Amino acid sequence: MTPSARLAASIDLLTAMEAAPRKPADAVANSFFRERRYIGGGDRRAVSGLVWEIMRAWRRLGWHLAQLGATPTPRLLAAACLVFQKVPPENIGAMFADGRFAAGALSLQERECLQQLATKSLNAEGMPRAVSLELPDWLVPELEKTFGNTLEQELVALSGSATLDLRVNKLRTTRAEAQKALAREGLHAELTPLSPWGLRLPGRLPVTSSAAFQDGRVEIQDEGSQLVAAILGVAPQMRVLDYCAGAGGKTLALAMMMENKGHIAACDVAEKRLDGAVRRLRRAGVHNVERHLLSVGDKWAKRRAGSFDRVLVDAPCSGTGTWRRNPDARLRTTQQDLDELLVKQAQILDRAAKLVKPGGRLVYATCSILNAENSDQVEAFLKRNAAFKLVPSDSTELPESLKNTSMFALTPFKNGTDGFFAAVLERSESNEAAVEA
Numbered sequence: 001m002t003p004s005a006r007l008a009a010s011i012d013l014l015t016a017m018e019a020a021p022r023k024p025a026d027a028v029a030n031s032f033f034r035e036r037r038y039i040g041g042g043d044r045r046a047v048s049g050l051v052w053e054i055m056r057a058w059r060r061l062g063w064h065l066a067q068l069g070a071t072p073t074p075r076l077l078a079a080a081c082l083v084f085q086k087v088p089p090e091n092i093g094a095m096f097a098d099g100r101f102a103a104g105a106l107s108l109q110e111r112e113c114l115q116q117l118a119t120k121s122l123n124a125e126g127m128p129r130a131v132s133l134e135l136p137d138w139l140v141p142e143l144e145k146t147f148g149n150t151l152e153q154e155l156v157a158l159s160g161s162a163t164l165d166l167r168v169n170k171l172r173t174t175r176a177e178a179q180k181a182l183a184r185e186g187l188h189a190e191l192t193p194l195s196p197w198g199l200r201l202p203g204r205l206p207v208t209s210s211a212a213f214q215d216g217r218v219e220i221q222d223e224g225s226q227l228v229a230a231i232l233g234v235a236p237q238m239r240v241l242d243y244c245a246g247a248g249g250k251t252l253a254l255a256m257m258m259e260n261k262g263h264i265a266a267c268d269v270a271e272k273r274l275d276g277a278v279r280r281l282r283r284a285g286v287h288n289v290e291r292h293l294l295s296v297g298d299k300w301a302k303r304r305a306g307s308f309d310r311v312l313v314d315a316p317c318s319g320t321g322t323w324r325r326n327p328d329a330r331l332r333t334t335q336q337d338l339d340e341l342l343v344k345q346a347q348i349l350d351r352a353a354k355l356v357k358p359g360g361r362l363v364y365a366t367c368s369i370l371n372a373e374n375s376d377q378v379e380a381f382l383k384r385n386a387a388f389k390l391v392p393s394d395s396t397e398l399p400e401s402l403k404n405t406s407m408f409a410l411t412p413f414k415n416g417t418d419g420f421f422a423a424v425l426e427r428s429e430s431n432e433a434a435v436e437a
């Protein structure tokens with residue numbers, strides 16, 4: 001594709017995203033490229049690269065354009081982004097060419113607007129805080145409560161691009177062997193600093209076509225997510241419940257830690273997600289997992305009340321910890337979404353708590369960075385459930401810095417992982433404080 005055609009495709013993709021404001025940007029991009037199979041890998045990366053860059057600067061670009069009285073159309077947002085990337089004006093003009101595979105020439109008004117932008121910097125004085133932080137207005141106080149005066153640094157880290165982390169499947173290989181196997185395929189991974197099974201690649205690379213991935217020696221999983229599985233402290237003989245298992249990311253790690261022994265029940269309310277686990281479990285050689293689709297009026301949970309040694313609640317959440325991967329989610333999240341999630345998380349926690357056996361442990365986890373979904377949720381749960389208390393993790397798989405911790409809140413700024421929260425809660429042995437089944 002020519003630079004003009006790439007730019008035109010980027011503008012088309014932005015337009016498609018605007019038309020589906022509630023749909024995650026990567027889902028829109030996937031269908032966009034599926035319908036345009038003629039766009040090859042290199043071009044796809046270039047088009048997504050520009051569009052993701054625009055999304056990371058969405059509010060600031062919009063603010064600059066509004067200051068100049070211009071409407072933030074996809075064309076102008078793309079052009080403004082190129083201006084702030086210091087692409088020379090004549091090159092931008094040439095990219096906005098006329099022709100079949102081009103975006104059409106810039107109008108006089110558009111050119112004047114871009115000329116004025118060329119004298120400014122993306123982060124300008126006078127910008128409202130929420131704009132310069134690329135946040136919806138309502139989220140600023142929430143995040144201030146969580147991070148206090150490190151908010152800016154945390155958000156800068158959350159605006160960066162994410163690494164591609166892999167978890168080595170000990171059921172199939174060792175970390176050193178997996179690292180060598182990937183290197184033979186041109187994928188040079190480093191050891192992750194915190195997870196004992198992690199390998200880290202610098203960015204989006206074609207891992208899924210590697211032999212090591214296809215035969216289940218490695219799985220894609222952020223280091224933070226690996227540590228959530230680790231904090232559960234599972235052992236081979238245990239009965240373990242992964243209550244919000246989705247497509248089984250953490251289930252796979254738990255099965256590995258349990259050496260494919262004992263029993264894991266992987267539950268979810270979303271059939272499609274749970275079905276997605278089948279292929280992954282098979283690829284990883286895991287066979288100690290039973291899947292169960294939770295439904296209203298289901299007796300499954302009732303029959304198993306008080307029977308699990310360990311229960312993981314990887315709760316549905318705002319996903320604010322994964323903003324590096326989904327920059328669009330940063331602006332899509334609404335106060336109403338959060339309010340609904342808080343209610344749902346508390347309900348799920350209470351339901352899952354009934355399944356923990358006396359003396360057993362419950363781990364509550366999210367990929368959120370908001371206190372409201374994390375420590376506040378745990379605090380409220382403990383007030384409602386006298387049978388539980390926070391305890392230090394007994395996991396031997398946690399790194400020194402997290403050993404014996406009862407709660408962690410990882411962030412890209414502090415830990416180089418996605419934002420992940422986990423808390424370990426133990427149910428008392430005594431019947432007095434029993435949880436009502």
Ligand SMILES: C[S@@+](CC[C@H](N)C(=O)[O-])C[C@H]1O[C@@H](n2cnc3c(N)ncnc32)[C@H](O)[C@@H]1O
Binds near residue numbers: 225248251267268
């Ligand atoms: C953060 S995702 C889980 C990710 C998964 N554990 C992993 O590591 O890949 C949260 C999951 O909770 C599920 N969920 C939502 N409401 C639920 C409920 N009431 N009970 C159980 N699971 C629920 C969602 O379908 C979603 O798959």
